Amino acid sequence: MENFEITGNKPLSGEITVSGAKNAATALIAASLLFDGKTTLDNVPKIEDVNRMLEIMESMGSVAEWIGENKLSIDNANIDPTKMNSESVCKLRSSVLLIGSLINRFQTIKMPYPGGCQIGARSFDTHILALEKCGFVVKQDEKFLYFEKTKDPLSEILLTEISVTATANVILAMTVGKYKIKLLNADYGYSIQDLCTFLNKAGAKIKLVNSHDLEIKGVKNLKSIEYNVIPDPIETGTFISLAAATKSNITIKHTTVDFLRLEMEKFRLANVDFEIKEVGKADHYKLVDIVIKASKLKAVKRVHDMPYPGFMSDLLPPFAVMMTQAEGTSLIHEWMYEGRLKYVNELIKMGADATICDPHRVIIVGPSKLTGQEMEMSDLRAGATLVIAALVAEGKSKISNIYQVDRGYEKIDLRLNLIGADIKRI
Numbered sequence: 001m002e003n004f005e006i007t008g009n010k011p012l013s014g015e016i017t018v019s020g021a022k023n024a025a026t027a028l029i030a031a032s033l034l035f036d037g038k039t040t041l042d043n044v045p046k047i048e049d050v051n052r053m054l055e056i057m058e059s060m061g062s063v064a065e066w067i068g069e070n071k072l073s074i075d076n077a078n079i080d081p082t083k084m085n086s087e088s089v090c091k092l093r094s095s096v097l098l099i100g101s102l103i104n105r106f107q108t109i110k111m112p113y114p115g116g117c118q119i120g121a122r123s124f125d126t127h128i129l130a131l132e133k134c135g136f137v138v139k140q141d142e143k144f145l146y147f148e149k150t151k152d153p154l155s156e157i158l159l160t161e162i163s164v165t166a167t168a169n170v171i172l173a174m175t176v177g178k179y180k181i182k183l184l185n186a187d188y189g190y191s192i193q194d195l196c197t198f199l200n201k202a203g204a205k206i207k208l209v210n211s212h213d214l215e216i217k218g219v220k221n222l223k224s225i226e227y228n229v230i231p232d233p234i235e236t237g238t239f240i241s242l243a244a245a246t247k248s249n250i251t252i253k254h255t256t257v258d259f260l261r262l263e264m265e266k267f268r269l270a271n272v273d274f275e276i277k278e279v280g281k282a283d284h285y286k287l288v289d290i291v292i293k294a295s296k297l298k299a300v301k302r303v304h305d306m307p308y309p310g311f312m313s314d315l316l317p318p319f320a321v322m323m324t325q326a327e328g329t330s331l332i333h334e335w336m337y338e339g340r341l342k343y344v345n346e347l348i349k350m351g352a353d354a355t356i357c358d359p360h361r362v363i364i365v366g367p368s369k370l371t372g373q374e375m376e377m378s379d380l381r382a383g384a385t386l387v388i389a390a391l392v393a394e395g396k397s398k399i400s401n402i403y404q405v406d407r408g409y410e411k412i413d414l415r416l417n418l419i420g421a422d423i424k425r426i
Contacts, residue, residue, distance in 0.1 A: 004399040004413060006390035007422040008372060012248035014419035018236050018255040019045040020070065020229035022408045024194040026094035027168050028229060029053050031195060032074045033062075033101035034176050035202070040226040044072045048407040052092040059085035079105070086112040096127065096165050099147065100172025103136060107149040126159055126166040133157040134173050134181075158184040162212065162307040167192050170216075175204045177218035186214045189308030190259035190285075194230045197284045201225050230285065231255040234314045234381075235409060237263050241318035242388045242416075243292035244272045245325045250419060252290040259285070262311050266319065270326055271298045299328030299366060305336050317343055317385040324352045325392060326366045333361050343382035346375040350393055372397035377404040384409060391421055398426075 020043035029050070032039040044050060054064045060083050063075040081102050089095040089112045096114040103109055113124075124145070128138045134153045139146040153174065159166055167187040174181055186192070188208060196206045196214075202225045205217040236255045243250040244267070257264055257276060267274065273295035280287040300323065305313040313336045323330040324347060334340045338359040348354050350373050353365040372395035377383035383405030390397035402425070405412055413423040 001400065002402050003426045004387065004390070004397075004402050005424040005426050006372070006387065006397045006399065008370075008391045008393040008395065008397065010391070010420055010422055012243070012246055012250060012391070012416075012420040015251045015253050016239060016415055016419055017253040018231040018239070019043075019410045021045075021191060021194070021232035021234070022047055022049055023094070023164070023191040023234075025050055025229045026053050027097050027191055027195045028198055028227065029057065029074065030097035030101050030168075031172060031199060033057075033076050033079065033098070033105060034172065035222050035224055036077055037224040038073055038075045039224060040067075040071065040073050041229060042068070042071045042226065043229040043231070044070050045229075045232070045410045046070065047410050048403060049092060049094055052088050053094055055088045056085050056092070056095055056098065059083055059088070081106055081109050081111075084111065090115045096124070097168055097172070099127065099131070099145075100169035103131070103147045103149065104173050104176055109147050111145050111147070112143060113145065126161050126163045127169055130157055130159055130166050130170050131173060134170060153179050153181055155180070156182045156184060159186060161185070162187050164189060164191060167214075168195055171195060171199070171206065171214070174216045174218060175199055175206065176220070176222060180215070180217045182209070183214040183216060184212070186212050187307060188212060188214070189312075190230055190233050193259075193284055198225075198227045201227065201283070228282065230282070231287070233259045234312065236260065236290070237312070237315040238318045238384050238388070238409075240267055240272065240274065240290065240292060241315075241322040242391065244270065244295070244297060245322040245388055245392050247294040247325075248292070249294055250292045252292065254279070255288060255290065256282075256285040257288055257290070259308070262309060263315055266300055266303055266311065269300045270322065271295055297322065297326035297367070299323055299326040299330040299364075301329070302331045302333065304333035313337065313340070314381050316340070317381045318388060320344070320362065320364060321347060321385050321389045321392070323364045324354070324366050324368045324370065324389075328366065330364045330366075331361060332364060335360050340379070340382070342378040343385050346373070346386055347389055349373050349375070350389055369394070371395050374398045375400070377401040380404050380408045384412070387412065387416075387423070391416070
């Protein structure tokens with residue numbers, strides 16, 4: 001077990017580069033199963049969720065090789081899903097993304113229930129109902145899900161909720177084949193757009209027909225390509241929250257704000273002083289640097305998460321800790337997950353003026369003086385939030401269960417130390 005020992009209340013300054021997006025990278029790794037040959041992905045973050053995803057792939061016969069600092073080659077010529085590492089699947093929520101590719105390729109599979117962060121109830125009902133409409137019989141027992149292709153898909157498949165991973169699974173299940181479908185009520189956030197762009201470059205025929213409807217026309221096969229994973233919008237928002245909460249002058253390099261429009265507006269309302277400088281273009285987004293300057297924060301009266309293009313659930317916790325340093329009262333409403341406010345108890349222990357109203361809402365009054373404490377990371381995004389809080393606080397903090405933050409942020413301690421943080425991995 002490793003811990004962070006963080007000495008806070010130190011000025012931060014300099015440049016920090018955004019890594020590739022965890023949620024996009026894991027989806028693209030799953031999509032590589034649709035290719036018989038090699039797939040090459042660049043800008044892949046070296047994080048624990050990617051490591052676990054590759055463990056599962058390799059247990060089935062995939063050959064994965066790092067051929068550059070963040071460049072990954074994957075060869076799926078010899079895959080056997082019956083050899084899947086069940087233990088790794090049960091530890092990783094992103095392993096749910098393997099379902100769509102595997103049922104497309106093998107028609108019949110058996111898979112353990114995916115695991116992941118304990119942030120609330122996240123049932124598989126949306127996935128199961130959608131994949132049944134794709135022509136699969138889905139059965140369950142206490143340990144496994146069973147999928148078998150028995151009929152043609154419906155021409156229109158309506159998701160019962162806007163789910164990122166259910167959207168991805170239908171895309172992966174239908175991209176290679178002879179059918180044409182419309183996927184209604186789909187997510188179309190950054191990771192789904194990156195997945196669709198990747199597949200279309202490889203020969204797929206997927207298009208957005210309106211804001212939440214996709215048209216998928218199956219193709220015979222996909223061609224091997226090389227593709228760059230999108231910079232992580234969640235990491236970008238985390239670093240903006242960090243810079244603002246610590247009143248630091250930081251430049252966030254090589255990222256995109258094209259999928260952060262509402263979040264950037266909330267940062268503006270909080271009086272965060274930032275400048276966006278365009279530095280290039282990728283396939284479906286602009287590359288930018290964001291210059292953050294120290295500023296006096298003011299509370300945003302109400303912030304709540306919504307499916308894209310709403311405020312991302314994963315950015316509410318970092319935004320909340322930023323609000324502890326803002327003048328005024330803010331309501332943080334996490335309506336999607338009832339188990340995500342655990343980090344607030346740690347903020348209260350540090351001295352934050354925060355009141356948990358119910359499992360979905362917290363009222364924060366700022367600014368509050370935070371002091372270092374012993375804390376535990378409950379999930380990935382809470383982990384990044386506690387790192388920010390510890391860097392704001394006076395004195396030392398000791399944070400346990402840091403595997404959680406390693407799941408989604410590459411070498412976060414080393415990268416933050418380069419801009420003035422004092423973080424020791426114990």
